Amino acid sequence: MTRTVTGDERGRTTARVGTAETRQGDAGRPDPASGTRRAGIRRALRIASRPEHWRRGPVLASSALLLGLIMLLHAEIPNRIGNVGSLVETLLPWFGLFIPVLLAASLRRRSASAVAALLLPLTVWLNLFGGLLGDKSQPGGDxxxxxxxxxxxxxxxxxxxxxxxxxxxxxxxxxxxxxxxxxxxxxxxxxxxxxxxxxxxxxxxxxxxxxxxxxxxxxxxxxxxxxxxxxxxxxxxxxxxxxxxxxxxxxxxxxxxxxxxxxxxxxxxxxxxxxxxxxxxxxxxxxxxxxxxxxxxxxxxxxxxxxxxxxxxxxxxxxxxxxxxxxxxxxxxxxxxxxxxxxxxxxxxxxxxxxxxxxxxxxxxxxxxxx
The missing domain is CATH 3.60.10.10 (Endonuclease/exonuclease/phosphatase)
Structure with a gap:
């Protein structure tokens, strides 16, 4: 026995097929944010893989290392002249502000060596003050x-x-x-x-x-x-x-x-x-x-x-x-x-x-x- 398909049923079937195709198309379309991240990673790898990028920005790389050493060895800075050691220790948390500034300059200069050198001050600062970034309070108390x-x-x-x-x-x-x-x-x-x-x-x-x-x-x-x-x-x-x-x-x-x-x-x-x-x-x-x-x-x-x-x-x-x-x-x-x-x-x-x-x-x- 042959069943006749009405126009409404044909329309609903077409709509379902269209919806499925749309979903399949959406699933296959790359996420813009994900694509941007991947492009950024590829760009960073390209920069890091080129020898000339490691030779760029020696002043920035030296500044990053100096910043890290100042924070790491702050207790060794003498106080004999103008109490410089105590002054540095008083302002020590604020030295972390130089890290994003140097990072921005390093990326603009495309200096792989400067970016790598920034790992030192970043690690030292987090070791000194990273514990203060979270809330350590607890309920209770007398x-x-x-x-x-x-x-x-x-x-x-x-x-x-x-x-x-x-x-x-x-x-x-x-x-x-x-x-x-x-x-x-x-x-x-x-x-x-x-x-x-x-x-x-x-x-x-x-x-x-x-x-x-x-x-x-x-x-x-x-x-x-x-x-x-x-x-x-x-x-x-x-x-x-x-x-x-x-x-x-x-x-x-x-x-x-x-x-x-x-x-x-x-x-x-x-x-x-x-x-x-x-x-x-x-x-x-x-x-x-x-x-x-x-x-x-x-x-x-x-x-x-x-x-x-x-x-x-x-x-x-x-x-x-x-x-x-x-x-x-x-x-x-x-x-x-x-x-x-x-x-x-x-x-x-x-x-x-x-x-x-x-x-x-x-x-x-x-x-x-x-x-």
Whole structure:
């Protein structure tokens, strides 16, 4: 028996066949993005296979190797002239910006040797700072700490105090307190923090009881004359304190410090003499601390890559490095380029570390949660 095919059925069959052919055609058509990648790889292989491309760009290749060696051997750069070594270590993370610049120049010059040389600085930079690119924070923790250089020229100490109180920190360290602003901070923080101490230009506010509070002399000379300075001279301008915070898990020794400033000028270079003496004295004070659990909060006027802090970093570790998200730059507040405000710990576990929003200060507050 013969079946007559209607026009509608014939149209549907034709449509199905057309659709199948279209799909087959799409499947056979190359993906533009994939083709671009393959073309780029073939071009790179062609460049690498030509001897003249390896001879191009000797200056670029030398620059890439020099960049890698500076980062790799930064600890060997001497400080004898203008503290160049410390300056390089302070700016060390930013050396990574030269890598894409040199890469773009190398590709434009079609220099295979320069591209290959860039593997050295790239590997070194990732080894030094690659661990800071991800978020290492973890949930939980027993105590939230905040440290902030409130700024002697802060035009809004009331707003700064209220913002810090709203952070929810149990322990709050302030640096660069002036006599004029001290009363403002004491008044605004009194309700949230029933316990506090101010020693010179640094202070600590706490929701938990404090005990064994004393100033720490970090302005002392380091060397044979250290013991010859009168006590009243040593403590005339105090920039550090030590206290014990009574937590539910036991006593916690807390240090608050504001180390000396640094200067960069054509004559003296990177001037750090005062800060370096302070760092050495503070390291000695921490070394003498008997409590196993220690926290150091403060404006240290330097990054922890700087060799000047070896006496401190050999005993304490950075909460930002251990449990932060990114580099955590804190200064200057408008465009942070360095992490000079620190939360360093020993005998406790950092769970998270972050930077708080800007206040009226030229520094950003830094925070950490520990267990």
């Amino acid at each position: 105590l939230t700490l905040v440290s902030h250089n409130v700024g002697a020229d802060n035009p809004d100490p009331v707003g700064t105090a209220r913002a810090l109180a709203a952070s929810g920190a149990q322990v709050l360290a302030l640096e660069e307190l002036t006599e004029q602003a001290r009363g403002t901070y004491e008044k605004e923080l009194a309700k949230a923090y029933p316990h506090h101490t101010v020693q010179g230009t640094v202070g600590l506010w706490s929701k938990l009881p404090l005990s064994d509070t004393r100033p720490v002399d970090i302005a002392q000379d380091v060397g044979p004359l250290a013991d010859s300075k009168p006590v009243d001279v040593k403590l005339a301008y105090n920039r550090a304190l030590r206290t014990t915070v009574a937590t539910d898990q036991g006593p916690l020794a807390v240090y608050v410090a504001h180390l000396g400033s640094v200067r960069l000028n054509p004559r003296a270079g990177f001037w750090t003499e005062s800060r370096d003496r302070n760092a050495q004295a503070l390291g000695e004070a921490v070394a003498a601390e008997r409590n196993e659990r220690v926290v150091l909060l403060g404006d240290l006027n330097g990054t922890m890559d700087d060799r000047a802090f070896d006496a401190i970093t050999s005993q304490l570790r950075s909460a930002q490095t251990a449990a932060g998200d990114g580099f955590g730059f804190s200064w200057p507040a408008r465009f942070p380029v360095a992490r000079i405000d620190q939360i360093l710990v020993r005998g406790v576990q950092p769970r998270s570390s972050w930077v708080l929003p800007a206040t009226g200060s030229d520094h950003l507050p830094v925070a950490a949660r520990i267990s």
